[in-house]
Amino acid sequence: MRRVYFDHAATTPVDPEVAELVMKYMTESYGNPSSVHSFGREVKKPLEYAREQVRKAIGAAHVGEIAFCSGGTEAANMALRGAAYANRQKGNHIITTAVEHHCVLTTCEQLAKEGFEVTVLPVDQYGRISVEDVANALTDQTILVSIMHANNEVGTIMPIAEIGKMLKSQERRIIFHTDAVQSIGKLPVDVDQLNVDMLTFSGHKIYGPKGIGVMYLRRGTWWQPIMYGGGQERRRRPGTENAPAIIGLGRAVEMAVANREEEAEKLTKLRDKLVDRVLSSIPNSRLNGHPTERLPGHASFCFEFVEGESMLLSLDMQGIAISSGSACTSGSLEPSHVLLAMGIPKEIAHGSLRVTLGKYNTEEEVDYFVDNLIPIVERLRKMSPLTGGGACTPCACAGCDQSKK
Numbered sequence: 001m002r003r004v005y006f007d008h009a010a011t012t013p014v015d016p017e018v019a020e021l022v023m024k025y026m027t028e029s030y031g032n033p034s035s036v037h038s039f040g041r042e043v044k045k046p047l048e049y050a051r052e053q054v055r056k057a058i059g060a061a062h063v064g065e066i067a068f069c070s071g072g073t074e075a076a077n078m079a080l081r082g083a084a085y086a087n088r089q090k091g092n093h094i095i096t097t098a099v100e101h102h103c104v105l106t107t108c109e110q111l112a113k114e115g116f117e118v119t120v121l122p123v124d125q126y127g128r129i130s131v132e133d134v135a136n137a138l139t140d141q142t143i144l145v146s147i148m149h150a151n152n153e154v155g156t157i158m159p160i161a162e163i164g165k166m167l168k169s170q171e172r173r174i175i176f177h178t179d180a181v182q183s184i185g186k187l188p189v190d191v192d193q194l195n196v197d198m199l200t201f202s203g204h205k206i207y208g209p210k211g212i213g214v215m216y217l218r219r220g221t222w223w224q225p226i227m228y229g230g231g232q233e234r235r236r237r238p239g240t241e242n243a244p245a246i247i248g249l250g251r252a253v254e255m256a257v258a259n260r261e262e263e264a265e266k267l268t269k270l271r272d273k274l275v276d277r278v279l280s281s282i283p284n285s286r287l288n289g290h291p292t293e294r295l296p297g298h299a300s301f302c303f304e305f306v307e308g309e310s311m312l313l314s315l316d317m318q319g320i321a322i323s324s325g326s327a328c329t330s331g332s333l334e335p336s337h338v339l340l341a342m343g344i345p346k347e348i349a350h351g352s353l354r355v356t357l358g359k360y361n362t363e364e365e366v367d368y369f370v371d372n373l374i375p376i377v378e379r380l381r382k383m384s385p386l387t388g389g390g391a392c393t394p395c396a397c398a399g400c401d402q403s404k405k
Contacts, residue, residue: 003319004365008205009152009182009298009356010323015207015255018248022209025244033243034232043243050250054214057253058180058199059190062219067236068246071213072181073103075200076146078215078226078237080107083144083175083198084116086224090172091141093117097129097148098341099156101179104146105337117141126290127156127342134163144175149183149194153338153354154289155298157187164195175221181205185256186264186295197221203245207359208252212245259359267297267357270366274355275299277370282377288339288352297357302344306380308352314376320369323354 005013014022025046031039033047051066060066069075084094096108098120105120112118119137123129129147145167150157160178167174177198180189185206191199198221203212217223217236229238278301279285288300303311308324315322324336335349355369 001319002368004321004361004368006320006322006355006357006361006365006369008358009354011204011210012207012358013360014204014209014248015252017255018208018252021251022244022248025247033241034230046247046250047241047243050247053250053254057184057189057257058216059192060216060218061192064234065217065219067215067217067233068241068249069213069215069233069237070211070242071204072101072179072200072202073213074237075202075213075215076101076103076177076179077107079177079198079200079217079223080104080144080146081111081226082223082236083177083221084111085226086222087143087175088116090222091139091143093119093139093141093143095119095121095134095137095142095145097121097123097158099123099127099129099151099153099338100146100148101152101181104148104179108146123341125343126293127151127154127288127338128290128293129158129163131159131162131166135166138170138174140172142172142174144177146177146179148179148181149189150180150187150295151289151338152182153336154300154342155182155295155356156289157183157293157295160194160196168195175223182295182298184253185260186267186297188260189257191216191218198223203249203252206252206256208249209245212242212249214249263359264296266359267361270357270361270363271297271299273363274357274366274370277366278373281370281374285377288342288344297361299355299357301353301355302339302348303351303353303377304348305384306351306377308350310380311351311353311373311376314380315369315372318372320372322369323356324352 029042031043033040033044051063054066055063094108094116096104108118121129121133121137147158149160164176167176175197178196180199180201183189184201197218199216201214204210225236227238232238232241275287284304286302312324335346339349
């Protein structure tokens, strides 16, 4: 059976060149980078080169601003909790949005339990926050703002540079963090142009290994560690460094940035073809997220009168891998918090699919996906009580008066 992978927002395959590099530092050069002998030194040098590769990729001024950790989730926890604790004497107010990844939202929920005041801002119908809403939410107690660069579920790009510029204009120093897990390698990412103090991302979204992430911390930003142990990563994330993954991440981010424009052009064409075919071929379907301010290879849909999970499983039987939302919440029966925050009704949000393309995908695979999706949606709608058998079949909804469409 043919296999097509359209779930790159969940994870990506490791690039063969990266995999070869990782394997080398697992089997040949395996010393502890903190050791002073030759085995350690031959790992320490490429590890620090990886730090320089990351620094260049995001436009950071100093290699010392780059700290490695286990992934995007840990990086966000380190950034938010470390900044909140370090600035607690200045204020206790944190601002974020309703469409953040759970690693940010859940961390903010925990900080709220510890005495911090958290404002969760709404977004518009496209899942986008406005600069004005952020400005209006500021108080004299605001110490931290965290807003993602691009949304993982619908692909909408946030006005990060504009928000950062506004925050810099304030009389009080307010720390600005952005989750760049989905944008690194797909959008221009420069910490100075974005006006951010902290930026986090992970390796496995850019054809690098899993289990490795980055926290950028601008020099001069008040922050304190949340973990304690040895002196690794300048005491920001103690513990023996995952050298093979760090070195692999360095090469992965270097390649992702170098090939970004070419890949973005290719993925935008594939995405637009996919979107056009789906919307023109399947009635009662809609594209979620901003129509233009969106990631190159990202398309999110809602299909009325059908469950996303049923579509996902039916496509999987045809060898096609997609998702119905964030992979981190794929086991949940609740609809996406992102779609609900965008004002999409709960019953429609249940019928969502997220299709995310990668550098190895082809036009032929796009056609294969759509050619399979069309009959799957038709079949599932015929099984739905809201679309089958002429008049509406009574359902469990109180006062249901839905007519057939």
